Amino acid sequence: MLLRWPHGLEQGLDRIRAEREDGRAWKLSVALGPIYKEIFDRLSDPAYQFVRDAIERYILDKWEAPLALRHKRLHVDAITEHRWLPVEAAASRMNLRVAVVSRAAEAGEVHCRDQVYPSGRVARVVEISSLQAIADKLHSAVSVEEAARKLGLSKNRVVELIHAGFLKIWGGQPQAGAPWFIAQNGIQDLLRPASDVSLQKQIKNTQISFSQLMRCVAREDGIFRKILTASINGTIGISGVGNSDRRICDWIFERVLVKSLLDSSTPTSASEVGVVEAAHALGVKQEVVYALVQQQVIKSRIRNINGRQTRFVRLSDLEAFREKYVFGRELAISLHCSPKSLASVLSRSGIAAFGGPTSTTRPCRQYYWLRSSKLEAYLAQTADPTQSDLPKPDALPE
Structure with a gap:
């Protein structure tokens, strides 16, 4: 281990952890074995301080598990600078809710490690720098209700936008009863096409608002997303907005352009069949x-x-x-x-x-x-x- 210092020591410690049955344990004395106690107890003389310093650097770089604040063998700086923290401690440091950090970890948005104990209890640690990189975005995330208010859409439409990839979410899809965490920048991107459109108090006979259009074709599969996509990329263009909030429900279009879009999205009868004809074609x-x-x-x-x-x-x-x-x-x-x-x-x-x-x-x-x-x-x-x-x-x- 003393050859090629300190790389030889690091490689030796890696080898010990790989060979030990408990090498991935979350307790230093268990993961490193007898050498841990030998270095800190037997080599306590100041002349061996360079060895203990090398061990601390190794722990900071390689130890993917929590460190107790009351640890007696490590310097306070080594403990406070440690990158891997329990979920609760990481959430407290970033001023986030524990549920938000846990969901982000489960979705793979922050680096984490789990430890399953014999009792069945599962403990989790997260890498603090990966959480710090997205902390601001997690702080600004909004619920489905808030996103629906900002966009002027129903909650079901917001969820549809999430599944279609128009809106980014944090923490993955929630379980029943749990909230969504919707990225704020996705909402801003959806509203951007109407940012420079002039305010229009009344809708002309040749025009139709987005909310009126949705009442006409609300149940047709895919039409909502198609109209929204065409609005964003300028295929049908937004003629005006009916409210200063510039929400999607207040966007105004020219009827002739909308009709042309809907006609182009309707396949000819030769390219599609009803369920009865489909069953006949499959022989079922x-x-x-x-x-x-x-x-x-x-x-x-x-x-x-x-x-x-x-x-x-x-x-x-x-x-x-x-x-x-x-x-x-x-x-x-x-x-x-x-x-x-x-x-x-x-x-x-x-x-x-x-x-x-x-x-x-x-x-x-x-x-x-x-x-x-x-x-x-x-x-x-x-x-x-x-x-x-x-x-x-x-x-x-x-």
Whole structure:
């Protein structure tokens, strides 16, 4: 360890921690073993101060665990300058709520380490400099309610903007009942297109406000995001604002430009079909298609047809489904086996259905499988009579 000082010491301590079963423990004497006590107790003479200083530098650089404030062997400066703090201490230092720091750590926005004790208790430390880098942004984050007030939108619309990537959040998606932490700069970016638009007290007959437009097409899937995107990039432009707050709900557009945008977003009848036609194209019942749509295995959109909300599926999305998935009926024909026994046969080979009647996550009236390389290999091997180690499918009755 004394060779190439102090690198030799650091490498030696790294090696000791790697070889010790408790090398990742959060107690220095446990993680470093007997050498820790030897250096601080046996080498207490002032002549060995350079060794203790090297150990303290190593701890500051490499020790990813908390240090007790009452630590007797380390200098006070080494303890106060230590980068890894418990969540509560880090939150107090940055004047943040503990829940905010914990959520940021869970979302990977700050560096953290967890320690699970035999009792099951989990302790967490965070790296203070990574928290300090985003502390100001966490302080300025707003709730869904506040964001909705600033933007002039409903809370559901704000959540939709979050999922669509228009708004950045801190701490990841919250659990039920927990608040969102929405970045303030995302709200400012959304309102920026109307910052230089003139105030307009009355809406002309050739114009329509954003709130009026949403009442007309509110339930149509994707239209809200499309109109907002076109407003931001200048495709339809903002003619005026009806309020000095310049909120999104008060933006005013020219009707002819909005109509042109909506017409361009409506696919031709030749490129999409209804659920009934989609079921017929796949050779399944409507309930199967509805289940696949609900699971987002097949993408769909809602269009307003004569005041009635109707769901449509693009033909390209049906083709994408065929390329990625296969129904049990088709597999049964390929394997010359009974559709009823197909799921158990494939399961014995480690090929689970992606969804089906017995699936808890993707319930569906019919089994369907992902066209994985494992499934393709099974089909190829089953077709080869020389393969004898595969589970044999049940033959169809004569």
